[in-house]
Amino acid sequence: MSLPMLMMTIPALVGVLVYNLRRWIWVQAILACGAMFILFVLVQQTPVDQLVVLAGRDMYFRSSWEILGRSFVILPSDKHILTFIFVSVFLFALVGAMVSVTILFYPVMLSLVSIILAIMFVQPFIYAALFIQIGAVICVFMIVDYKYSEVAGALRYLAFVSIGVPFILMAGWQMEMYQVRPDDDILLTQASLMLGVGVLILSAVVPFHSWMPIMARKSAPIVTAFMIGVVHAAMFFFLIDILVQFDWMRNNPQFFFALRIGGILMILTGGVFVISQRSFGGLMGYSSLIDWGCTLVAIGLRLSDAVGIAAMIICTRVITLIVWGFGAGLILGANNSVEDLRLKIRRNPFATVVMLAGGLSLAAMPFTAGFPARFALLQLLARIHPDYAIVLLVSGLCAWVGYIRIISEMIDLSSIINGEMYRKVSENPGRIGFSVFVVAFVIIMGLVPQWLYSKVSIMFEHIAIIIA
Amino acid sequence: MNSASHIVEVLIPLWSGYVAVVAVFVTAPILVIVNDRKIVVGALAVLFLFASLLFTNVLATQVAGIKLIVYIIVWTLIFICVQQKGWNYTDHSDEVYGLVLSAQTRFRIIAVIMVGLVGWQLVEADRLPFPIVSQSVTLGATQLVVQGLLLLAIARQPLKIGLGILVMFTGFGLLYSAVEPSLMVVGMLGVVDITVALTVCYLELLWKTNTQE
Numbered sequence: 192m193s194l195p196m197l198m199m200t201i202p203a204l205v206g207v208l209v210y211n212l213r214r215w216i217w218v219q220a221i222l223a224c225g226a227m228f229i230l231f232v233l234v235q236q237t238p239v240d241q242l243v244v245l246a247g248r249d250m251y252f253r254s255s256w257e258i259l260g261r262s263f264v265i266l267p268s269d270k271h272i273l274t275f276i277f278v279s280v281f282l283f284a285l286v287g288a289m290v291s292v293t294i295l296f297y298p299v300m301l302s303l304v305s306i307i308l309a310i311m312f313v314q315p316f317i318y319a320a321l322f323i324q325i326g327a328v329i330c331v332f333m334i335v336d337y338k339y340s341e342v343a344g345a346l347r348y349l350a351f352v353s354i355g356v357p358f359i360l361m362a363g364w365q366m367e368m369y370q371v372r373p374d375d376d377i378l379l380t381q382a383s384l385m386l387g388v389g390v391l392i393l394s395a396v397v398p399f400h401s402w403m404p405i406m407a408r409k410s411a412p413i414v415t416a417f418m419i420g421v422v423h424a425a426m427f428f429f430l431i432d433i434l435v436q437f438d439w440m441r442n443n444p445q446f447f448f449a450l451r452i453g454g455i456l457m458i459l460t461g462g463v464f465v466i467s468q469r470s471f472g473g474l475m476g477y478s479s480l481i482d483w484g485c486t487l488v489a490i491g492l493r494l495s496d497a498v499g500i501a502a503m504i505i506c507t508r509v510i511t512l513i514v515w516g517f518g519a520g521l522i523l524g525a526n527n528s529v530e531d532l533r534l535k536i537r538r539n540p541f542a543t544v545v546m547l548a549g550g551l552s553l554a555a556m557p558f559t560a561g562f563p564a565r566f567a568l569l570q571l572l573a574r575i576h577p578d579y580a581i582v583l584l585v586s587g588l589c590a591w592v593g594y595i596r597i598i599s600e601m602i603d604l605s606s607i608i609n610g611e612m613y614r615k616v617s618e619n620p621g622r623i624g625f626s627v628f629v630v631a632f633v634i635i636m637g638l639v640p641q642w643l644y645s646k647v648s649i650m651f652e653h654i655a656i657i658i659a
Numbered sequence: 660m661n662s663a664s665h666i667v668e669v670l671i672p673l674w675s676g677y678v679a680v681v682a683v684f685v686t687a688p689i690l691v692i693v694n695d696r697k698i699v700v701g702a703l704a705v706l707f708l709f710a711s712l713l714f715t716n717v718l719a720t721q722v723a724g725i726k727l728i729v730y731i732i733v734w735t736l737i738f739i740c741v742q743q744k745g746w747n748y749t750d751h752s753d754e755v756y757g758l759v760l761s762a763q764t765r766f767r768i769i770a771v772i773m774v775g776l777v778g779w780q781l782v783e784a785d786r787l788p789f790p791i792v793s794q795s796v797t798l799g800a801t802q803l804v805v806q807g808l809l810l811l812a813i814a815r816q817p818l819k820i821g822l823g824i825l826v827m828f829t830g831f832g833l834l835y836s837a838v839e840p841s842l843m844v845v846g847m848l849g850v851v852d853i854t855v856a857l858t859v860c861y862l863e864l865l866w867k868t869n870t871q872e
Contacts, residue, residue, distance in 0.1 A: 259843050321847045328854040335865055342862045346820050349858065350811050353824045357831045361788060364838045381788050 193256035194239055195263040195312045198273075199305045202226050206301030219297040220288035226301060227281035234273045239265065256312075263312035268435070268653040272311070272428055275650055276421065279509045280304055283417050286513050289622070290520025291338075293411050299333035300417065307425040316436060317363025319429055320356045323393065327352035330422060334410050344406030348418075351392060351399045358389030366437075379439060386433060387446050393426045394487060396453035397460045400480055404464070407476030412523055415472070416516035419479045420509040427486065427505065431654050441658060450491030455579055457484030462586025465554075465593045471523060471546060474597060475515055478553040478590050482508055482561070485568055488579065495655040497571060499648040503564035503640070506647040508553065510636065511561050514629045515549025518542045521622075529601075536602055538617040541626035543602065547594070548630045552637070554590035560636035563644075671720065675712040680799040682709035687806035688771040690822055691813070692764060696746045703822065704734055710803065710829045716796045717837040722845055726832070729849035733825060733856040740818070740860035770809055778805035792837040803830025817866045821859025828852060 205226040209219045239254045255264045280300065287296055306326040310319045327349055334345040362385035369378040392399050406415045434441050461481035468474045482504060489501035521542035522535050536543045552559035555566070565587065572580035598604070618626075636643055648655075686706040690699055707730035714723040760768075778801040781787055782794070791797045807827025814820045832848050 260841075261843065318847070321851060324851050325854060328851070328858045331858045331862060335862060337865065340865045342817055342866050346817055346862060349855075350820060350824065353827065353855070354808070354811070357827075357835075360831075360835060360839075364835070365788065368838075385788070 192250065192252055193263075194233070194237055194252045194254060195265050195308070196256040197252075198230055198233060198265070199256075199263065199308045199312070201230060202301040202304040202308075206298045206305070209301060210295075210298035213294060213298070216288050216292075220284050223284035223297050223301055224281050227277045227284065227304075230304075231274065231277040231281070234270055234277065239267075261318055262314045263309065264314050265312055269311060271650040271652070272431075273308075275506065275509075275647070276304065276307060276424075279421050279424075279513075282509075282513050283413065283421065283516075286517045286520075287413050289625070290413050290517060291411055291524070292413055292520070293333055293336040293339055295332045295336065296411070296414055296417075299329055302329055303333075303422060307422070307428075310425055310429055311432065315363065315367075316432060317360055317366075319432075320359035320363070320389070323359075323426070323429070324352060324356045326422070326425070330418065333414055334406060334418065339409065339411050339414075341405075341409035344402050344409055347402035347405060351395070351402060354399070355389045355392030358385045358392065362386040362389060383440060383443055383446060386440065387449050390426075390430050390433065391449060391453050394430065394453065395423065395426075395457070395480070395483060396487070397456040400457060400460065403480055403483075404473055404476030407479070408470055408472035412472070412475075412519035413516035415475075416512035419483075420512040423483070424505055424509075430490070431651060434658065435654055444493075447491045447493045450487050451576075451579070452491075454484040454487030454489075454491055455582055457481065457487065458583055458586045459484075462582070462589040465586070466589040466596075468593050468597070471519060471550065471597065471601075474590070474593050475519070475550055475553060477593075478550065479508070479512075481586050481590060482553060482555075482565075485565060485583065488572070488583075489568055492571065492575065493658055494571070495658065497568070498651045498655040498658060499644070500564050500567050500571065502647045502650045503644050504561075504568070506643065506650075507560045507564055507636065511549045511552035511559070511633065513549075514633055515546055515553060517629060518544070518546025518549055518626075522546055533601060537606070541618050541623045545626045545629055547598065548633050551591075551594055552633050554594060555587050556591060556594075558634055558637045560633045560640075560643075562637050563640035667720075671712065671715050674709075675715045677795050679709040679712045680795045680802075682706070683713070683799045683802055684775075687802055687826060688768075688775070690819070690826060691771050691806055691810050692767045694819075696741050696818075699819075699822070700734075700738055700741055703737060706826070707731075707734055707829070710799075710833070713796055713799050713833055714836065717792050717833065718840055718845065722840070722842060725842075725845060725849060729852050730829075733852050736853070736856040736860055737818070737822075740863050744818075744863055767813065770813065771806065774805040774809045775802060778802045781805075787834070789834045789838060796833055796837070800830045800833035803827065803833065805830075817859055817862035821855060821862070824855050824859075825852060828855070 205222055209222050212218050212222070237252050239252055242249055242251050244250070255262050284297065284300065303326060306322050306329065309322045310326070313319050313322060331345045331349055334348070335342050362382045365378050365382035365385065369375065369382060372378065395403055403419060406418060440446060458481050461477045461484060465474060465477035465481065468477060486501050486504050489497040489504065521539055522532070524531070527535070548559065552561040555561045569580055569583055572583060682705060686702040686709070689702040690706070693699055693702070711723060711727035711730055714726045718726070779798070782797050782801050787797065787801070789797070803826050807823050807830060810823030810826060811820055814823060828848065828851065836845065
């Protein structure tokens with residue numbers, strides 16, 4: 192049996208099943224979580240390319256799957272990234288059942304897991320570009336529905352991915368030509384250029400970033416969180432795959448310079464716009480942009496320590512986005528007026544605190560999960576590129592100011608402090624308990640980041656070794 | 660050889676050269692400039708037909724036939740979507756009063772001419788990172804890419820943005836098929852075209868609901 196085939200078909204089949212059960216949200220969530228748990232066990236326990244006895248039968252799990260002349264190959268280094276994806280999707284599926292989601296969230300989420308696996312496994316890698324395009328198309332059905340019918344974010348995302356994909360395909364062809372004519376360095380230069388441009392567009396580098404804040408303002412919060420936290424991370428894993436596969440790309444200083452500049456542009460743009468945001472969604476969108484900029488800068492530094500920091504940023508981002516998505520999913524509706532929002536905030540103080548904890552963690556507020564990695568990056572930048580460090584520091588401060596301003600505008604702090612707000616809550620004890628747990632988790636992760644760092648830094652260990 | 664295939668073999672060389680390029684030069688700008696859905700859907704049909712003919716220069720006729728089938732599916736999806744949504748366009752900002760064109764239309768005409776010149780110069784100056792199979796195919800493909808990008812950039816309606824993506828992919832497909840003519844790639848690009856069309860129809864119909872409210 193082929194392990195890649197098994198791993199790609201399980202979520203797709205469960206997705207079809209879940210589509211037929213879309214009236215029962217908890218059944219969908221349980222099935223999605225179950226599928227992720229099975230995949231998690233498979234990736235952790237399955238001995239690849241070895242004969243094993245399973246329930247009295249000889250089983251052989253192959254690491255590759257050949258279909259139509261192309262192959263899907265699972266590498267040992269993929270194990271940790273796959274674990275990250277399955278755990279993230281599991282958590283999103285769980286939290287999605289507690290909040291407002293779009294009607295096709297679960298089926299599309301499961302199909303996207305199959306697509307993300309295909310992007311990671313497919314050989315030659317240029318076919319990943321086609322899967323990225325198909326993934327972007329599928330995402331649209333999750334982002335927009337009859338309730339969240341603002342199409343601008345989904346259209347921008349689709350348009351930008353569609354612009355980026357041809358560059359990857361062109362690069363693939365030029366690399367093939369280079370294998371035929373190894374003396375022709377122009378082909379390699381052009382391939383690097385095309386690949387670089389394609390990857391930067393897919394990474395939502397400015398000016399291809401606008402889908403992020405639009406989606407954050409207008410789409411279902413947990414869907415936006417999933418898009419920014421997991422789907423967009425798949426593009427980053429694609430970049431890591433490229434760096435692992437091609438030594439000429441790893442040894443290209445211009446490519447890393449472009450990553451750094453792209454990242455700094457994202458941080459700068461995020462900082463400029465985040466301060467003037469008037470909605471929690473907008474704040475989250477631009478804070479995410481800054482956070483993704485930090486990830487690109489970390490990889491662009493081309494240091495093994497920085498790669499570990501990038502892994503930490505990606506993981507804490509998923510945690511904080513899940514927390515934000517849970518809180519915001521209970522507070523933010525499809526078309527809330529300011530008064531509606533204030534009323535919801537007054538009635539759901541615990542959900543409000545969860546949303547703020549997630550948002551502030553994404554903005555790297557001290558004592559939250561997002562802070563340690565951002566601080567480590569800042570320290571690293573202060574030594575190597577002090578100018579970048581200043582930009583990052585100022586943008587981070589802008590995000591904090593944005594949050595402080597919107598908190599002062601939207602929330603009656605005096606009623607929280609004197610306890611009046613908590614006496615009129617409409618939240619049930621289970622939700623309150625979960626809210627307290629997630630906020631405590633975010634704070635503990637901010638105070639004791641070593642535990643998480645030791646787990647996530649191995650995700651990009653292979654690239655950290657070869658990049659240094 | 661039966662008579663139908665004989666006719667096809669005679670007609671394709673006649674229509675797949677500069678005639679197809681001229682058709683592309685005329686229809687792609689119509690998609691950008693005009694907002695009337697009847698004209699847009701008609702122009703799309705002509706564009707897809709002649710793009711399929713251009714594909715016969717870079718792919719085997721049978722494989723180009725697959726592209727034609729894909730475009731027929733895509734066009735049918737778009738047609739059904741527009742029929743559902745209605746053929747009238749509610750925005751009157753581009754109405755023509757006598758011989759006076761609206762500012763939006765004038766801007767679009769200038770933009771189409773400018774990007775058209777850019778596309779033409781890319782081919783003339785040999786700046787493309789693709790091998791040039793034939794001048795006519797490359798010229799037509801480049802025009803499709805640049806006009807598609809323009810449509811993507813300036814349109815607001817989901818339908819027109821989707822058409823921009825499809826037109827851009829058609830041009831890119833022409834260039835890419837010259838270097839990667841495998842059936843797998845043609846098939847995958849066809850799947851991408853159909854899924855993009857489906858998505859655009861979905862967005863257009865939801866956009867309708869949103870704007871009507």
